Amino acid sequence: MTQTVFIDGAAGTTGLEIAERLAGRREFSLLAIDDARRKDAGTRREALNDADFVILCLPDDAARDAVAMIANDRTRVIDASTAHRVAPGWVYGFPEVSGHDAVANAARVSNPGCYSTGFIALIAPLIRAGLLPADWPYACNAVSGYSGGGKALIERFEQDRDIAWRGYALGLGHKHVPEMQARCGLSIAPLFSPSVIPAHRGMAVDVQLPLAAMRNAAAPSALRAALADFYAASPIVVMGEAPTDGEMLLRASDAGDDRIELFVFANADGSQARLVAQLDNLGKGASGACVQNLNIMAGLPETEGLRL
Numbered sequence: 001m002t003q004t005v006f007i008d009g010a011a012g013t014t015g016l017e018i019a020e021r022l023a024g025r026r027e028f029s030l031l032a033i034d035d036a037r038r039k040d041a042g043t044r045r046e047a048l049n050d051a052d053f054v055i056l057c058l059p060d061d062a063a064r065d066a067v068a069m070i071a072n073d074r075t076r077v078i079d080a081s082t083a084h085r086v087a088p089g090w091v092y093g094f095p096e097v098s099g100h101d102a103v104a105n106a107a108r109v110s111n112p113g114c115y116s117t118g119f120i121a122l123i124a125p126l127i128r129a130g131l132l133p134a135d136w137p138y139a140c141n142a143v144s145g146y147s148g149g150g151k152a153l154i155e156r157f158e159q160d161r162d163i164a165w166r167g168y169a170l171g172l173g174h175k176h177v178p179e180m181q182a183r184c185g186l187s188i189a190p191l192f193s194p195s196v197i198p199a200h201r202g203m204a205v206d207v208q209l210p211l212a213a214m215r216n217a218a219a220p221s222a223l224r225a226a227l228a229d230f231y232a233a234s235p236i237v238v239m240g241e242a243p244t245d246g247e248m249l250l251r252a253s254d255a256g257d258d259r260i261e262l263f264v265f266a267n268a269d270g271s272q273a274r275l276v277a278q279l280d281n282l283g284k285g286a287s288g289a290c291v292q293n294l295n296i297m298a299g300l301p302e303t304e305g306l307r308l
């Protein structure tokens, strides 16, 4: 049976990429609203209540408003915004970490932030396995392609070709920190330093571990083995091949896909390690993850329509 999907915010960066991934899928039909009425509350309310599934690709306040407009208990929601990622009653839409069954049975799913996806993929399984401490002040650097900032940041980077690097969230209060802390079960908020590079898409998330100074931290080989074991069944979260030439590259021309690759690097005596996740901010970092969650909620194979 065909199920109906309404993407609220379909003209935005994340929404457009979801629509592309759903194009040609016979299991779903998209409810479209006239472009001139896409911000009209009455038109949206009708579509929000008609659809079997709603995917919110909106700023946080508009996402909260959209949820409040749903007046039936049939419509199921995936919210790509930050609004509900640590909210009670919402399942965190990272099935590999939250559990596929939890997502499959949920009425409300919050799609993870792009940076959070990298951090949580690396850290959550290792904390759970007792191989890293939950009470360590983790530090994380990350770079993102500018599409991570939506239409406004795309326009800015495409108009000012002179920006080579943009550091931000300099008050150390990036909006992804609460979900990183909560979903990894950390007692101390991670110190998170994001930045943007002049590439349309792509992301690297990098966690530095001074293992010798940490209580109850396992050796790099054990960290690598535990991540490989935890994600062994996943076609989406995979261990990357260690580069043989000593460098990792993000290429501005990279088309991206919906996987995330994890790496564990270490020094010779194993006293220091770096955990690195490489992903597409618009793939597993946003639109790919939305489609994966939609598939699971609809009882379909999780990789249908994904770019793997």
Ligand SMILES: NC(=O)C1=CN([C@@H]2O[C@H](COP(=O)(O)OP(=O)(O)OC[C@H]3O[C@@H](n4cnc5c(N)ncnc54)[C@H](OP(=O)(O)O)[C@@H]3O)[C@@H](O)[C@H]2O)C=CC1
Residues within 6 Å of the ligand: 008, 009, 010, 011, 012, 013, 014, 015, 038, 039, 040, 056, 057, 058, 059, 060, 062, 080, 081, 082, 112, 113, 114, 147, 148, 149, 150, 151, 152, 281, 282, 285, 286
């Ligand atoms: N880009 C990314 O890599 C990621 C984005 N996200 C999240 O996804 C959500 C969407 O982001 P993104 O696609 O990048 O942002 P964009 O700015 O590209 O798109 C947002 C869209 O929402 C529309 N919109 C704004 N307010 C309303 C409203 N009241 N009613 C209806 N439509 C509205 C905008 O309209 P208009 O076209 O007129 O501006 C725009 O088309 C955000 O919460 C973002 O944080 C999450 C993970 C990664």
Ligand SMILES: CC(=O)N[C@@H](CCC(=O)OP(=O)(O)O)C(=O)O
Residues within 6 Å of the ligand: 080, 081, 082, 112, 113, 114, 115, 144, 145, 146, 147, 148, 149, 150, 153, 175, 176, 194, 195, 196, 285
């Ligand atoms: C490069 C850039 O600006 N990135 C966005 C996060 C993108 C993302 O994950 O979005 P949400 O958490 O908003 O859903 C930012 O840092 O605000």
